[in-house]
Amino acid sequence: MSARTVELFVNGRRVQAPVEGAEFLAEFLRERLGLAGTKVGCGIGACGLCTVWMDGQVVSSCLVPAVVAAGRHVWTVEGLTDLAEGRVTDAPPGLPSPQLVQAVQRAFVQCEGLQCGICTPGQVWAVCALLSEEPRPSEERVREFLAGNLCRCTGYQGILRAVRQASEEWAPSEDP
Amino acid sequence: MKTPEYVTPTTLREALELLSGAGGGEAVVWAGGTGLGPLLRRGLASPAVLLGLEKVGELGGVQPADGGLRLGATVRLRDLQRSPVVAARVPALADAAGRVGNVRVRSLATLGGHLCHADPAQDLPPVLVALGARVCLVSLRGTRVLPLEEFFVGPLQTVLSPEELLTEVWVPGESASRNTVYARFAPRSPEDYPTVGVAVSVRLDPDGVCQEARVAVGGAGPTVLRITAAEQALVGGVLAGQRIRDAAREVEAAVDPWDDSRGSAEYKRAMARVWTERVLQKLADEV
Ligand SMILES: Cc1cc2nc3c(=O)[nH]c(=O)nc-3n(C[C@H](O)[C@H](O)[C@H](O)COP(=O)(O)OP(=O)(O)OC[C@H]3O[C@@H](n4cnc5c(N)ncnc54)[C@H](O)[C@@H]3O)c2cc1C
Ligand code: FES
Numbered sequence: 001m002s003a004r005t006v007e008l009f010v011n012g013r014r015v016q017a018p019v020e021g022a023e024f025l026a027e028f029l030r031e032r033l034g035l036a037g038t039k040v041g042c043g044i045g046a047c048g049l050c051t052v053w054m055d056g057q058v059v060s061s062c063l064v065p066a067v068v069a070a071g072r073h074v075w076t077v078e079g080l081t082d083l084a085e086g087r088v089t090d091a092p093p094g095l096p097s098p099q100l101v102q103a104v105q106r107a108f109v110q111c112e113g114l115q116c117g118i119c120t121p122g123q124v125w126a127v128c129a130l131l132s133e134e135p136r137p138s139e140e141r142v143r144e145f146l147a148g149n150l151c152r153c154t155g156y157q158g159i160l161r162a163v164r165q166a167s168e169e170w171a172p173s174e175d176p
Numbered sequence: 177m178k179t180p181e182y183v184t185p186t187t188l189r190e191a192l193e194l195l196s197g198a199g200g201g202e203a204v205v206w207a208g209g210t211g212l213g214p215l216l217r218r219g220l221a222s223p224a225v226l227l228g229l230e231k232v233g234e235l236g237g238v239q240p241a242d243g244g245l246r247l248g249a250t251v252r253l254r255d256l257q258r259s260p261v262v263a264a265r266v267p268a269l270a271d272a273a274g275r276v277g278n279v280r281v282r283s284l285a286t287l288g289g290h291l292c293h294a295d296p297a298q299d300l301p302p303v304l305v306a307l308g309a310r311v312c313l314v315s316l317r318g319t320r321v322l323p324l325e326e327f328f329v330g331p332l333q334t335v336l337s338p339e340e341l342l343t344e345v346w347v348p349g350e351s352a353s354r355n356t357v358y359a360r361f362a363p364r365s366p367e368d369y370p371t372v373g374v375a376v377s378v379r380l381d382p383d384g385v386c387q388e389a390r391v392a393v394g395g396a397g398p399t400v401l402r403i404t405a406a407e408q409a410l411v412g413g414v415l416a417g418q419r420i421r422d423a424a425r426e427v428e429a430a431v432d433p434w435d436d437s438r439g440s441a442e443y444k445r446a447m448a449r450v451w452t453e454r455v456l457q458k459l460a461d462e463v
């Protein structure tokens with residue numbers, strides 16, 4: 001009797017799967033649901049590889065037990081296409097808009113905000129969460145928000161450029 | 177291990193009953209889970225029941241109270257960071273809350289969980305001890321209120337009994353009329369725990385003479401340390417030169433750090449002195 005069933009909403013769909021032991025959301029997504037876009041690095045909340053959107057904010061899915069995620073709305077990198085293409089009905093409060101997601105995706109590509117891509121699912125969610133909360137964040141705010149999404153390839157400059165471009169495109173400043 | 181059950185009572189009474197009731201000893205409190213999560217992942221804790229506090233309304237909220245603040249145990253660090261009333265009354269606390277770990281940690285971690293986790297390098301204990309905060313601990317048998325410095329026993333150890341909950345934190349009104357500065361020294365990376373963290377809260381008269389001081393240091397002993405010898409060195413004179421250096425020497429003499437990945441004991445001792453001097457100089461410059 002040790003298996004428990006967990007039901008939650010992932011990328012807008014109701015899903016249900018058994019969990020074992022102290023299973024965390026990161027492993028639940030990857031191994032039970034086959035959504036391997038969410039990566040696991042440190043397993044202690046520090047690196048940001050496992051970042052997902054949950055009920056209005058970004059969290060480390062390596063720190064959320066699957067049983068604690070039950071009933072909640074979780075979005076992963078695999079859900080971005082549906083979101084960007086406006087195929088999501090009944091979006092939970094705070095979910096980034098299609099226009100924002102498109103702007104962020106474009107900016108990451110155009111500004112070389114990614115290389116190997118392992119950190120990218122987490123970076124993209126973090127940037128979407130930041131810009132939907134604060135469309136025109138100061139440089140300091142961007143750094144504060146993204147600290148803890150580690151990247152070993154880009155040297156961060158491309159990511160910071162991508163945030164500025166996405167912000168500018170999505171929420172243009174009044175200046176000429 | 178068996179998969180824990182996650183239960184979310186909606187009242188304080190129900191939560192306390194679950195903690196002390198028939199299943200007593202089985203349930204472990206789960207607030208933000210950022211302290212407990214890593215332990216669970218590594219098999220260092222294997223509770224049968226996780227008692228989630230998120231739905232207990234009585235444990236939430238930030239309220240102005242007697243010129244100070246009443247902070248509910250389940251207030252998230254990110255909400256402390258962004259609360260206008262916290263920023264207005266005790267800006268040092270809002271600022272320190274915004275420096276804990278990373279945004280994902282701050283979004284889940286709660287004030288109560290932060291204090292109950294009791295890692296000696298944490299950021300808010302020094303600030304809250306300098307502010308003179310008290311904590312309220314409640315069980316079915318009653319309530320006790322303690323100055324925060326008496327709450328910590330050692331690394332990851334507090335005076336809480338298994339059937340007790342930390343329900344709220346009181347920041348006294350008089351602290352809002354003092355000047356408080358906190359500095360964290362995190363040389364490895366800004367989102368890391370600090371090597372040392374120093375908080376000082378002072379009341380200066382119009383001539384800059386120090387009338388009251390509270391000094392607390394984190395990361396340099398088994399718990400946050402309140403350093404009364406440094407406080408005594410400050411009171412009665414202007415915050416400057418030799419007085420600042422004397423107080424910082426008292427901190428250096430009183431701390432009790434150990435070697436770890438954030439620095440050797442010697443280094444932390446020296447950094448506790450240096451950062452005390454910097455905090456005091458900042459307070460002096462503010463007048
Ligand atoms: C990647 C990372 C980086 C971090 N960096 C920093 C940093 O830079 N500075 C810093 O200060 N801290 C840092 N931390 C630690 C963080 O501050 C704590 O993990 C957090 O504050 C704990 O709060 P929580 O609500 O998540 O606690 P939980 O994990 O839910 O609980 C912690 C402990 O307290 C108990 N508990 C919780 N609430 C109550 C209550 N109301 N009454 C009784 N018992 C209770 C739980 O049973 C558990 O034993 C970091 C953590 C992580 C994961
Ligand atoms: S794997 Fe979760 S933050 Fe590193």
Ligand code: FES
Pocket residue numbers: 113114115116117118119120150151152153154
């Ligand atoms: S793109 Fe390789 S780690 Fe960020």
